[in-house]
Every structure is written in structure tokens, then in C-alpha cells.
Amino acid sequence: MKRNFTDGFRAGMAAAAGVLLLAGSAWAYPPAPHHVIFGMVRDELGDPLNITSAEVRLVTPDGRQIVTTVSPGLEAGVNYRLIVPMDAGITSDNYKPTALRPALPFTLKIKLGNVIYLPIELKGNYSALGVAGGLTRVDLTLGEDLDNDGLPDAWERLLIARAGGSLTLADIRPGDDFDQDGMSNLNEYLAGTYAFDPQDGFELAIVGFNAGAPLMEYVAISGRTYTIVKSTNLTTWTSVQFRVSAEGVGAPLRDSYLAADVRKVRVEVPVPGGAQGGIFFRALVK
Template sequence: MKNFRGWFGGFFGWGLLLMPVLVTAFPPAPHHLFYGKVRDEFGAPINVPGAEVILETASGKQIKTQIIDGLEPGVTYRLAVPMDAGLTTDLYKATAMRPTMPFQIKVVISGVTYLPIELKGKFATMGQPGGRTLMDLTLGVDSDGDGLPDAWERMINADITQVTSGADSDGDGLSNAQEYLAGTYAFDAADGFRLSINEMRDGKPVMKFLAISGRTYTLLASEDLKTWTPAQFRIPSEGTQGTVRQSYQANDVRPIELEASTDATKPAPKFFKLLVQ
């Protein structure tokens, strides 16, 4: 490997005395990055000062990072895990890992430790050096193992076995899992996540949707319903000098109007949709 270093010692006299070979587990391989959003049992993103995500190896070694609201759209934590190059039998540091090593991820809030439902009952396997793994973490109890917390399911039906992630309990076209992520009610068809075009203003489409606290919204545009790309937008209520945005993070629950920014040198998009994270 390009930067590998080793030290080999030896002395020769009338006899042959070969000193022990000393090799360090250096250099490390590139870190593996875990990232994602941490949600409570009702789907609300965790935003508590001092809250942490902790990766723990099978041997009990820990790597910690804080949960920080708004790191980037859809992301409230990043955990960079040192990876060992695997050139020697020892690790270059106690917290370093290799691709096949098992681990658990825990969330600590105000001194209370939670095991996310994505990882309960098992040790996940570490990814490759230099890689990135999106791992959203959901707190709560998921007794039927469908990925939705029991507390959220009980709002729809007291018999949680009748509420599955892929079903559409209120018939509004969104699955229960999508409603959980969007923060809408899966028992009310009128409460679904929708983007509507209200009007054209100075040749620009003005759209409206209901923003839910803690969620981040990104506007996507397309000319053919096949290729979708992020589109910049402004929020008219902020005035004519309002910031041109790539995304919008809601701090409360309220209707939001957004005006798509158009590029005069390119064909105007015909279709829009909204990504919620």
C-alpha cells in the first residue's frame, strides 16, 4: 500500500540473532461514514441538546457523535468510523473497525439509552472503507417488526397487526410508511402530503403545501416525468429579496407557498414534485 511503513530490526555477529519484527497497523483505511436522521416513535426528528448517536463494537468500544438539527437536508447526524487497512492482525487504534466486524448503534437522550428499531436484536455489519451508509434511526417499540413504531400504529388502529408499512390505511395514495416520514395522519385522507400549483406569477409557478415541523423539503422538477432534478425556489412571504433556496426546513406547522426559480436559457420544467425528509 502506498504509505505502508514497517520497521524490521536485526543484528549479525558471529552467530545470527534476528530481532523480533515490529509492524504497526498503519496507515488506517479511509473512514466509513454513517449518516441519517433520528426520529422518535411518532416520526418527529429528535432535536434535543446533547443527544448522541453511539456506535459500539462487539468488544464494547464506542464512537460517538452528536445529533445536530439541520446538518443537511434529511440529515441530523454524521458518524465517521475509523477503518483499519487489515494489513496486520492488530488494529491501528482500539476503535478502528474492519468491513466484516459487527456493531450496534444506540441513541442517548438526556441520559437514557435507546436501541433503534432498525438494529434491535442484531449486530449490523460494517461497510467498506471510504464508503457511506444512509441509516435513519427510529426510536420506540416495533413489536410486529414492520418498521413502524407501535405507538404510531395505535393512532390508526388499536390492533397494530392491521397496520402495515406498505398499506394505505386512509386511501389517500400514500403508504403508511410515507405518512410516518412526512408527519401526516394515516387515518385522515384529507391530511395527506400534497403539492398543488396555485397560480402562475410573472411566468413562474407558485405552489403550496403544508409544512410539518422538523421536516426538510426539496423541490424537484422534470420535463418528461422521467428525469428529476432539484429546482431552486423562493418563498414569496419572505419578500422580493427572499433567499433563493435549495431546500426548506420547517420549524412549525403551516401552509407554505414557494415560487420555482426558472432559467431563461433552458426549457421551463413542466412537472414538479416535493421531496420530504
């Protein structure tokens, strides 16, 4: 299948690493508003983790922990959310034992069964906790990353094997386009497409119309969440609701589609009456 990849798709990809905001103000009294840390946990091959017994743990240097579990489809491109109680910092003691203060160092770990993993984004790095009442996205990846490029070594080794085995980890870089199809290695990893095959990938195709509403198709990969955006000038893009055709004519409009398996998905995007000029569409995958 021929790919149709643009910067809009790139912007919709989940980031491979999160950056936390530093505290910038004091709060009037404890308890301060909670801070929320959220994101996507992926395995070493790029698939979103769907094991509901898996735990995400926030751990401070003094051993305090806050724990949540993986929840597939929590929202578009998100499968975990940590609610972190924050202390205002104006008293000598915290209002509750697990309350943390802004700018406190922490790390995130993943527990699967009896094994605890340190995600590749956080190895050797205790990030500073963000402001009270804030939101911080931190995407987490299991596995090793010996060359520190953000791509798990297991995924890179599969690509090297497909290329004949003569390359090294250093030859597989996130921003490169191994199969020269217009899609970077990092985005191929996140989207679940084959970085070694220029004929395999992500394409949004208009296949018809229903009472003026465009019908579009794409191949969905299990565990990924898909959204549709539109533009009239190819510069400013806005999210639009759509209907999955397989769900029936009267199916409710939705903001996103979480793929449970690999299949071709057809969607219908209602167009407001009186719309003038051309409308462009893109599909984003997270």
C-alpha cells in the same frame, strides 16, 4: 385538503432502515479513509429528533464506541453523522484505539439523558461495517415494534384508537393505505400526516406565477425537510433550487427547507429562459 401523491414523493421519503455495504477491497496502508454513517433519528411518532444533547453511539461487540450528537438540519433529511476511523487491516494493531476494520460487526444506540435505547431497525442485528471511504445511510427509530413491520407500535396504536379500537398491530401494515388517500401508512408516518384522515395530507399546488416563475404552496410539518424536483417527461426528475416567498424578493435560492413549525409555505422556482414544453414539479419530504 386533497392529497396529490405520486411515486416521486414516495422516492423522496427517508428509508426506515439502513443496509450497510460489506468490505470489498484492502487498503495500502493505515489509516484507511474514514467511513461515514448518517441518517435521521425519529421518535416513536415519526417526528425527527431535535434534542441536541441526544447521542448516537456506534458500539462493537468488544465494547468500543464512537459517539456523535443529534444535529437538527444537518442536511436535507439528516440529523446525525458518525465519522468512523477505519484501519487498513494489514498490521496486527489498529493505528488508533477506536479505529475499526471493514466488515466488523456493530450496532447503533441512542442515548437520551441517562437512558440508552436500541432503535427498532437494529434490534437483534449487528450489521457489518462498510468499506473504508464509503457512505452508509442508517435511519433510526425509537420505540417498540413488536410485530416487526418497521412502524413503531405507539404510532400504530394511535391509528387503531382512531379506528375504534377493534384492530390489532398486525392489521396496520406499512404498505397499506388505511384512509385510502393514495399515500401508504409508512409514508404518512414519515411525512407527519394523519393516516386516518383522507382530507389531511401533503399537496403541492401551483397558485400563480411571478415573471414566468411558478409559485407553489404546501403545508410543512415541523422537523421535516422539503425539496423540489422537476421533470419534462414524468420519468426523469432533477432537483431544483427555489426561493421561499416569505423571505423576500431578494432572498437567496435554496436547495431545501427545514420546517421549524407547522405552516403553509409558498415557494418560487425560477425557470431558465428559453425553456420549451411543459415542466412538472413535485415536492419531496424527508
